[in-house]
Every structure is written in C-alpha cells, then in structure tokens.
Amino acid sequence: MLLGLGGFGCGNATVELPVERAVLTPPPRVPAPIERDHPARVVVDLEVVEKTMRLADGVEYMFWTFGGTVPGSFIRVREGDRVEFNLHNHPDNKLPHNIDLHAVTGPGGGAAASFTAPGQSSRFEFTARHPGLFVYHCATQPVGLHVANGMYGLILVEPKAGLPEVDREYYVMQSEFYTRGAYGEEGDQPFSMDKAVREQPDYVVFNGAVGALMDERALTAKTGETVRLFVGNGGPNLASSFHVIGEIFDKVYIEAGDRVNHHVQTTTVPPGGATIVEFGVETPGTFLLVDHALFRAFHKGTLGMLKVEGPENPVVFQPGEVGPEERRAPRVPSESAPAPTPPPLEGALEESMRRGKKVYAASCLPCHQADGTGMARVFPPLAASDYLMEDLDRAVDIVIRGKRGEIVVNGETYNQVMTPQNLTDRQIADVMNYVTRSWGNAGEEVFGPGRVREVRESGKERGR
Amino acid sequence: MRKLLWVGWMCWVSGVGAGEMARVPAGRFVPLANSVDPVRVAAFRMDRLPVTNAEFLEFVKANPEWRKGAVRAVFADEGYLRHWAGPLELGDAAPPDRPVTSVSWFAARAYAEWRGKRLPTVAEWERAASLTPEAEARARVLAWYAEPLRFPLPAVGSTPANEAGIRDLHGLIWEWVEDFDAISVTSRAADGDRPSPFFCGGGAAGVADPSDYAAFLRYAFRGSLSATHTVAGLGFRCARDEENTP
Numbered sequence: 001m002l003l004g005l006g007g008f009g010c011g012n013a014t015v016e017l018p019v020e021r022a023v024l025t026p027p028p029r030v031p032a033p034i035e036r037d038h039p040a041r042v043v044v045d046l047e048v049v050e051k052t053m054r055l056a057d058g059v060e061y062m063f064w065t066f067g068g069t070v071p072g073s074f075i076r077v078r079e080g081d082r083v084e085f086n087l088h089n090h091p092d093n094k095l096p097h098n099i100d101l102h103a104v105t106g107p108g109g110g111a112a113a114s115f116t117a118p119g120q121s122s123r124f125e126f127t128a129r130h131p132g133l134f135v136y137h138c139a140t141q142p143v144g145l146h147v148a149n150g151m152y153g154l155i156l157v158e159p160k161a162g163l164p165e166v167d168r169e170y171y172v173m174q175s176e177f178y179t180r181g182a183y184g185e186e187g188d189q190p191f192s193m194d195k196a197v198r199e200q201p202d203y204v205v206f207n208g209a210v211g212a213l214m215d216e217r218a219l220t221a222k223t224g225e226t227v228r229l230f231v232g233n234g235g236p237n238l239a240s241s242f243h244v245i246g247e248i249f250d251k252v253y254i255e256a257g258d259r260v261n262h263h264v265q266t267t268t269v270p271p272g273g274a275t276i277v278e279f280g281v282e283t284p285g286t287f288l289l290v291d292h293a294l295f296r297a298f299h300k301g302t303l304g305m306l307k308v309e310g311p312e313n314p315v316v317f318q319p320g321e322v323g324p325e326e327r328r329a330p331r332v333p334s335e336s337a338p339a340p341t342p343p344p345l346e347g348a349l350e351e352s353m354r355r356g357k358k359v360y361a362a363s364c365l366p367c368h369q370a371d372g373t374g375m376a377r378v379f380p381p382l383a384a385s386d387y388l389m390e391d392l393d394r395a396v397d398i399v400i401r402g403k404r405g406e407i408v409v410n411g412e413t414y415n416q417v418m419t420p421q422n423l424t425d426r427q428i429a430d431v432m433n434y435v436t437r438s439w440g441n442a443g444e445e446v447f448g449p450g451r452v453r454e455v456r457e458s459g460k461e462r463g464r
Numbered sequence: 465m466r467k468l469l470w471v472g473w474m475c476w477v478s479g480v481g482a483g484e485m486a487r488v489p490a491g492r493f494v495p496l497a498n499s500v501d502p503v504r505v506a507a508f509r510m511d512r513l514p515v516t517n518a519e520f521l522e523f524v525k526a527n528p529e530w531r532k533g534a535v536r537a538v539f540a541d542e543g544y545l546r547h548w549a550g551p552l553e554l555g556d557a558a559p560p561d562r563p564v565t566s567v568s569w570f571a572a573r574a575y576a577e578w579r580g581k582r583l584p585t586v587a588e589w590e591r592a593a594s595l596t597p598e599a600e601a602r603a604r605v606l607a608w609y610a611e612p613l614r615f616p617l618p619a620v621g622s623t624p625a626n627e628a629g630i631r632d633l634h635g636l637i638w639e640w641v642e643d644f645d646a647i648s649v650t651s652r653a654a655d656g657d658r659p660s661p662f663f664c665g666g667g668a669a670g671v672a673d674p675s676d677y678a679a680f681l682r683y684a685f686r687g688s689l690s691a692t693h694t695v696a697g698l699g700f701r702c703a704r705d706e707e708n709t710p
Contacts, residue, residue, distance in 0.1 A: 052612060062610040091543060092613050094638075094697045095681065096688030117688040118695045119543050140688075141680045190610040193677060 017041040017082055024073035027207045028219060030169040030230060031076040034158050039080040046073060047088040048097045048116075048138075048151075055177060055203060056210035056301065057358050058186035063150040063208070064097070064138070070208030071173035071234060072136070072153030079131040079160045084123065085110065091119035096140055098122075102272070103134035103155050111139040131159035133256035133274040135232050144236050148178055148196055150208060152234035154274060159258070166278060167225035172213070172304065174242070174269065174291060175234035176201035183300060184424060199237040204296040206289060206304045213289065213304030214361050221281050223310025226250075228278045235271025241292040242269050242277075244306065245366075246285065251278040266292050281308045282316040286370050299422055301362060320376060349433060349446055356434030359427045364435075367418075372439040378416060380409040383439030392436065392445060396455040399428050425449035425456065483519065483579065485509040485704060486629045493591045496679045505591040510584055511701040512630050513620040514637060515575065517548070518560035520567070523575045525552060530571055540568035543694040547615055557615040563637050563699040565617065569691040572640045572700040581702035583642040586686070588703055590679075593633045596626040604635040605678035613697050634678070640700040644686040 022044045023031045049068045055061040066072025077083055087099055096117045100109035104126045107113075113124035137143075138151035154171060178196040179189035183203060195201060206213050213219060221227050233240045243266040252264040253276040269275050281287075288297075289304035296302040361370075364382075368374050372383035382388055387409040388395050402420035406413060423431070429447035436443025488510055492502040524531045531551040535544050546566045549555025558564075567575075569583075576582050584592070593601065604623065623635045633639075689695075 050612065062612065091546075092696055094609050094613050096685055115688055117685075117690075117693050118697065119541075120688075120693060141684045142677045145677060188610075190607055193606065 019043065021045075022075055022077065022083075024067060024075060025171070026067070026069040026073060027071055028170045028172060028213065030074050030156075030171050033162060033165075033169075034076065034078045036078060039078065039082065041082045041084060042077050043084045043086070044075060045086045045088065046075075046099070047090055048093060049090050050093045050095070052188070054209055055179070055189065055205075056184060056362075057355060059179075059181075059184065059210075060188045061177065061179065062188075062190070064095070064146060065150050066099070066136070066138075066153050070150035071171070071175070071232065072151070074153065074171045074230070075136075075155040076158065077128050077155070078158045079128055081128045081157075082125060083128055084125050085114070086121060086123050087114045087116055088121045089116040089118050093118040097138050097146065097151065098140050099136055100139035101126075101134060101136040101155055103128055103130065103132070103136070103157050105129055108139060109136075115140065128157040131157045131258065133157075133230055133232070133253070133276055135234070135272050135274055137234065137272070144196060145191065145193075147234060147236040148176075148191060150175070150234075152232070154230055154232045156230060163228070163276075164278075166228045168219075168221050168227045169230065170219050170227070171230050172206055172219075172289065173208075173232040173234055174204065174206055174240045174302065175208070176236070176238055176300075177203040177205070179203065183422060184427060196236070201238070202300060204238060204291060204300040204302045206302065210301035210362055211303075211358060215305070215357075218286070218305035218307045219289075221306060221308050223281055223284055223308055223313060226278060226280050227306070228276065230274070230276055231269055232274040233269040233271050237271060238293075238296075239271060240269040241266050242275065243267075243290050243292040244277075244279070245288040245290060247279050247281070247287055247306075249277040249279050252276070281306075283313045284308050284310045288366060290366070297366060298363070298419065303362065303366065352430045352447075353434045353437060355427075356430035356432070359423065359431040360434055363421050363423060364431065372435070377412065377414070380407065380412070380414045380416075382435050382441070384410070384441060386410055389436065389441055389443065392432070392443075393455055395436075396428060396432060396447075396452055397459055399423065399431070400452075400456055401459060425452040428452045483515075483702075484512050485702075486512050487706070488588070488592050488595070488628050488630075491591055491594075493587045493594065495587075495590075496676065496683050503587050505587050507706045508584070508588055509704040509706060510588070510592050510628075510630055511581075511703070512625075514563040514632050514639065514699050514701045515572075516560060516620055517554050517558045517562055517564045520564040520575065521552065521554060521560070523578055527574070527578065530574060535568075535571065537692075539570040539692065541692050541694055543696075544568065544571070546694070547696070559616050559619075561619040562617045563620050563632070565637055565699045566694040566696055567640075567699065568694050569640050569644065569689070573642075575700075576702045579702060581704045583640060583700060584703035585643050586641045586646055589633075589639065589641045592626075592628065592630055595628050595630070596634060601634045602676070602678045605681065608635040609681065615696075638682070638685050638695070638698040640698065641686065644689055645691075 017040050019041045022042050025031050046066055048066060050064050052060050053063050063070050089097055098111050098114040100111040102109060104110045106126060110124050114122045116122045134155050136153050136155055138146035140146055178192045178201050180192045181189050231242055249264040252261045252267050254261050256274040256276055267275050285308055287306040290297040291302040367379040368382050372381060374381040387407060399421050402418050404417045406415045426449040429449050429452050432447040488508055490507040491505055493505050494502050528534060532545040532548055533551050543566050547557040573583055621631050623632050625631050
C-alpha cells in the first residue's frame with residue numbers, strides 16, 4: 001500500500017493526515033473542545049431528514065433538518081483541518097437538498113457539489129482555512145423556503161491556538177417560521193409563502209420551537225462559572241438583537257471573527273451570521289435570552305432561559321427594601337383562619353394548569369417573573385395578589401384587552417402598560433387556572449374557554 | 465362496506481381507464497430558467513393517470529430482466545422497487561392501485577416502450593401541468609410537500625382532473641420526463657459567467673417567475689437526478705405523439 005508514503009516527498013502538498021470522525025451534537029449541546037495541536041482529516045456524515053415536529057404546544061410543523069434537529073447538528077473542526085463532507089438525503093424525503101457552509105472557500109460553499117436527490121449521498125472536501133463560527137444552510141431553490149423550513153446550523157472552526165477555556169458552552173440559534181395560522185393556532189401548520197415574502201413571521205424562536213430553552217430545557221450554570229454561547233441566526237429574514245436580561249457580555253467575538261469587544265449589552269446577529277459571547281455568572285437566578293426587538297419576545301416566542309444556581313452574591317447584586325421575602329409572603333387576612341385548602345385537582349384541571357404554565361412562560365413570565373413576584377414598583381406581582389384575586393373577570397379582561405394606568409396591588413402603586421395578549425380563549429383559561437392556583441393564590445374557580453369567551457364578549461358590549 | 469367502496473372506486477378508475485390517454489392541444493410553454501423564450505409544444509397524448517403498481521407488475525411479468533433483484537446496476541440503483549414485497553409480489557406498502565415509484569429513468573423508459581408509448585418531454589409535461597389553474601396547482605404542490613411521504617401512497621386519480629382530463633400532475637408524486645437532465649441546475653466555473661439560478665442568490669436572476677415555487681421545486685428535483693436513481697416519491701406516466709393515435 002502507498003499509505004503514508006505521500007508525506008515524505010519534499011514540498012509535497014498531500015501530507016497524510018490522521019483520520020478522525022467528527023462528533024456532531026444536537027442543540028443546545030456543543031462537541032468538546034479540540035485537544036489536537038496538528039491538523040487532521042475530519043470525516044463528517046450529515047443526513048437530511050424531513051420530519052414533522054413540535055413548533056409550539058399543540059402546533060406541528062413539517063421541518064426540513066440537517067441531522068433531525070432544528071437548528072442542525074453542531075460541527076466542530078480545527079483551523080487547517082481537511083474536511084471530508086458526506087451529505088446523505090434520507091430515502092423517504094420528498095426533495096433534493098444540498099449544503100452551503102460559510103466556512104468553505106469554493107463555489108457555492110459546496111452547494112453544487114453536494115446537490116443530492118432523496119436516497120442518494122454526495123461527497124466533497126475542503127480545507128478549513130479561516131477560524132470562526134460559521135452558518136451552514138441548504139441552498140437548493142427555492143432557497144428561502146428550504147431555510148424557512150429549518151435547514152441551517154453552525155460549524156465552528158477553532159483557531160489553531162484554541163479558544164480560552166470556559167466552564168460551559170452552548171449552541172443557540174434564532175430563526176423565524178411563517179405559518180398559515182396565527183401564533184398558537186393548533187394543528188399542523190403549513191408554510192405561508194405570503195407571510196414569508198412580506199417578512200411577517202408568526203414565530204421567532206430559539207432552537208426551532210417555542211420553549212426549546214425554557215423550564216426543564218433551560219441552559220444551566222453555577223455561580224462563579226464562565227459561559228460561552230455560540231449564537232447563530234438562520235433567518236431567513238430577520239436580524240437578531242441578541243441580549244441576555246440581567247447579564248453583560250464580558251466578551252463578544254464580533255460577527256464571530258477574531259476581533260473581541262468587551263462589556264456589551266446587546267449584539268446584532270444578522271441572518272446567515274453568527275457571534276460568540278462569553279460572560280461570567282456571578283449571581284443566582286433565571287436569566288432570559290431574548291431578541292431585544294421585544295414584541296418578538298412577548299408575542300412570537302423569542303425566549304430562552306439560563307438558570308444559574310449558587311449562593312446569593314450581595315456584592316454584585318442586592319435587592320432593595322422591597323425584598324423578595326416580603327413580596328412573596330402570602331397576604332392572608334390576619335383575622336381569618338388559614339387559607340382554605342384548594343379542591344383536589346381533577347385530571348382535566350391538572351392538564352389545563354400544565355398547559356397554562358407553558359402559556360405563562362411564553363407570554364407572562366418576562367414581566368411577572370417565573371415565581372409570579374413581578375418586579376418592584378414596575379411590574380405588579382401575581383403571587384398572593386389581592387388585585388388579581390378580588391375580581392377574576394377583570395383579570396381575564398386585562399389579559400384580553402391589556403391595561404394602562406395606575407393600580408394598587410398589595411398596597412403598592414403601579415403605573416405601567418400591559419399590552420393585550422394575543423391568546424386563544426383556551427390558552428387564557430389555562431393560564432388563569434395556573435395563575436390563580438400558584439404562589440399563594442387559592443383560586444377555586446375552574447376556567448374553561450366558554451367562560452373566557454363570555455368575558456371577551458361582555459367587554460365588547462361595554463365598548464371597551 | 466370498505467371493500468364495496470374499493471370495488472366501486474376501481475370501477476370508476478377503470479372508467480377513466482388504466483393507461484387511457486388524454487389529448488393535450490398544441491400550445492406554448494415558458495421555461496422557468498436559462499431561456500425564457502416560449503417553446504411551441506405540438507399537440508400530443510398523455511396518460512390520464514400515473515402508472516400504477518399493478519400495471520408495472522404486468523410489465524415485469526413479461527420482462528424478467530426488469531424484476532426487482534434482477535435489474536442490472538447500470539440501469540437502476542439498489543432502491544429499485546423497494547416498497548414491493550418481492551420480484552412479483554406487491555405487498556402492503558405497494559397496493560395495485562397506487563402509483564409505482566422507486567423506478568429508474570431506464571425502467572420507466574423501457575415500460576413506455578413496451579406499451580408502445582414514450583416518456584413525455586419537460587416541455588410536454590409542463591404544458592400539460594399548466595392546464596391546471598395556476599393558483600390551484602401551486603397551492604396543491606405547496607401543501608403536498610408539507611406532508612411526510614407515507615406508504616402506501618394515496619391511489620392514482622385522487623386529485624382533481626385538469627382541463628384536459630389529466631389527474632395527479634400535482635400533489636401525488638414527482639414524475640420522470642424524457643429529458644429530465646436538459647436543464648443543468650449545477651454551476652461550475654467552466655459553465656460560463658452566470659451563476660446557476662438553482663442555488664442561493666442566483667435564484668432571482670434570469671427566471672421567468674421567481675414566485676413560482678412549485679416550478680422551482682420540480683426543476684430542482686429533476687436536476688438532482690441521474691438516470692439510475694430510484695426515489696420513493698418519483699414515478700412516471702407515458703405520452704405518445706398525436707399522429708400515432710387513431
């Protein structure tokens with residue numbers, strides 16, 4: 001065999017490289033940092049799969065994916081590596097696909113060379129010449145459609161010297177979805193070409209679905225650690241104003257290149273672009289990832305969570321005189337007996353509350369907070385809230401039509417604007433069942449969509 | 465009851481006629497790309513329905529060299545008739561009234577020749593497809609690809625007939641055409657200075673109608689094929705010149 005001989009020729013470019021298979025990870029995971037100090041021949045096998053998955057609760061969408069997830073598998077190679085890229089198109093797929101990796105120098109970023117019919121495979125090779133974090137995407141016509149259906153992901157070309165060591169690395173990618181039905185409308189939702197052309201998505205999400213990084217799927221860290229986020233934007237149309245509420249990025253690798261900026265609040269990630277951010281987490285709590293174009297976060301699902309555990313750190317942050325303990329205390333009238341025990345939960349009510357918790361996370365949590373305590377003097381609490389519980393019709397009405405002006409909640413005056421929430425009757429019933437039975441509220445009324453509809457209609461009669 | 469319905473349905477389909485052809489009057493066809501000059505298409509005949517598993521079974525019974533497992537690798541890849549249970553057995557995933565798929569271009573051509581017919585050209589196929597109202601065709605295709613491919617496929621004849629009485633051109637399967645490789649969708653430096661309209665930013669330049677996503681999908685699909693490829697969602701129907709028909 002000739003194996004190994006090529007490397008001995010003087011000035012011969014075809015040096016034999018050690019061969020290794022790339023480890024690919026689904027979001028939000030990232031493959032481990034590369035330990036090698038020399039280039040290798042890295043073999044990547046990526047399969048295109050067309051499959052129906054959850055876009056939001058009760059909402060299914062036919063996604064086209066690289067590796068079965070949206071965004072696609074994370075690929076990690078080292079500057080100078082020779083990459084053998086094998087693209088496979090699953091036999092049950094309906095359409096041909098290909099891949100354009102922005103890390104490739106060459107025609108179409110590999111697009112023409114990787115054009116693959118269903119059931120077939122293709123192969124091309126490239127040298128990862130530029131370090132950085134790069135978007136890859138399908139580039140088969142109509143390209144906008146392939147991208148709108150979920151065909152994008154990130155490939156990291158680590159610089160030869162490696163990236164600084166951190167405690168946690170995560171993969172976050174923003175993108176938008178254009179569905180025939182409005183946000184939250186249940187069932188299988190086909191692509192809306194009309195909305196895509198007008199660039200008016202109903203969903204703008206992190207990692208392919210509403211809630212993909214929320215609650216039990218939140219990113220996690222411990223106080224004192226350093227977190228690195230590899231952030232991409234699949235688009236297809238909207239730029240992201242990426243921001244983590246309550247954090248300042250110690251470092252931003254601008255446009256995922258090698259220029260580093262420090263002390264950054266919000267950074268722009270254009271469609272087809274990426275950035276790397278790093279920050280230390282010094283205080284415990286839930287930090288929200290948002291696109292600071294806020295109507296997206298409030299109404300279209302652009303929310304994620306980073307949950308940080310560890311001891312409080314008053315040097316970095318100390319709550320004011322209206323402390324969390326005081327606000328959390330249930331307001332039980334002093335002369336009465338202990339609050340009545342709520343009636344036993346039936347299956348249907350339990351189910352409704354479970355859904356309501358998700359509605360809450362998507363629509364209410366940014367202001368009213370995960371524990372319902374709100375924000376001192378800005379957003380009123382829902383936890384043990386006298387204002388909420390004394391008039392439930394009013395509460396439903398506020399969800400439907402919003403609220404502005406002064407109100408007094410648990411003795412504190414608030415003067416803010418709450419926007420009308422674009423929710424279905426069922427979603428409102430679910431969130432009412434959840435909120436009125438959580439955080440010290442002892443609600444007894446069971447809400448259903450019919451009850452919400454009554455409030456909606458009586459509000460119309462009142463001409464509000 | 466279910467069986468009765470099925471029998472009734474079969475009678476209706478045989479009313480349409482397995483292999484029965486419709487006349488497509490002469491007309492014009494505007495290619496999506498490369499040249500947007502209209503092409504004149506002479507009148508021709510086209511099968512009203514795609515070729516079914518039952519019809520293809522007759523073909524392989526008469527032509528052993530085209531049976532699953534016997535076909536030569538130069539004529540079809542290893543996925544040939546992969547939903548069939550055996551060389552002469554259809555099985556649950558390929559009922560008789562469903563369109564035959566996972567057949568190569570060579571196999572489709574051999575079938576057409578055996579029937580005394582031929583495959584339609586791209587121009588003829590697109591001309592026939594244009595006899596479905598445009599909005600309806602686009603909507604049907606866009607809805608179709610949003611559904612996963614499930615086997616068994618729906619029966620032939622399950623979509624409405626177009627003006628010429630032809631069904632299933634949109635929304636059931638992709639179909640082979642004689643000159644599927646006539647328009648190169650890939651672009652190499654050697655091909656000249658214009659980037660291919662089928663990838664990326666080239667998309668908007670030099671195409672007849674950039675909003676015709678259904679046509680883009682068809683052209684991209686044809687362009688991804690080689691003559692030996694077999695694809696689960698790809699079948700065919702036959703055509704014939706006008707003067708050859710009584």
